[in-house]
Amino acid sequence: MQNYEWYQQLTKPSWSPPAYVFGPVWTFLYILMAVSFGKVFLMAWQKQIAFIVALPFALNLIFNLAFTPIQFGLKNNLLASLDILLILSTLVWAMIAIYPHARWITYIQIPYLIWVAFATVLQLTVTFLNR
Numbered sequence: 504m505q506n507y508e509w510y511q512q513l514t515k516p517s518w519s520p521p522a523y524v525f526g527p528v529w530t531f532l533y534i535l536m537a538v539s540f541g542k543v544f545l546m547a548w549q550k551q552i553a554f555i556v557a558l559p560f561a562l563n564l565i566f567n568l569a570f571t572p573i574q575f576g577l578k579n580n581l582l583a584s585l586d587i588l589l590i591l592s593t594l595v596w597a598m599i600a601i602y603p604h605a606r607w608i609t610y611i612q613i614p615y616l617i618w619v620a621f622a623t624v625l626q627l628t629v630t631f632l633n634r
Contacts, residue, residue: 559597
């Protein structure tokens with residue numbers, strides 16, 4: 504509860520979505536990620552693609568999982584901004600890397616890309632407003 508209260512007290516832009524939106528959005532995105540990332544890791548394990556193709560997916564997952572502990576555990580907006588920029592950049596890298604091998608995996612990342620782009624602007628704005 505303390506972390507939720509901390510976040511609620513931050514200055515946020517008027518276009519910030521209500522808290523209840525995040526759960527359903529991330530549930531949907533994590534389902535897409537489980538299917539697509541799972542396929543990428545399986546392809547790498549079976550040597551159908553080079554490790555370098557799977558690398559941005561692995562890094563994206565690490566950066567994605569680190570966001571919540573950084574933002575809500577450490578309560579560090581600046582570090583969370585850096586992390587979300589890494590999430591966005593590794594996602595773009597992943598989409599480009601897998602495209603020649605499995606285009607559907609690139610396409611299934613589009614909702615994730617749209618959300619992360621929005622979340623990046625939101626996080627950078629929150630960080631700026633609370634500096």
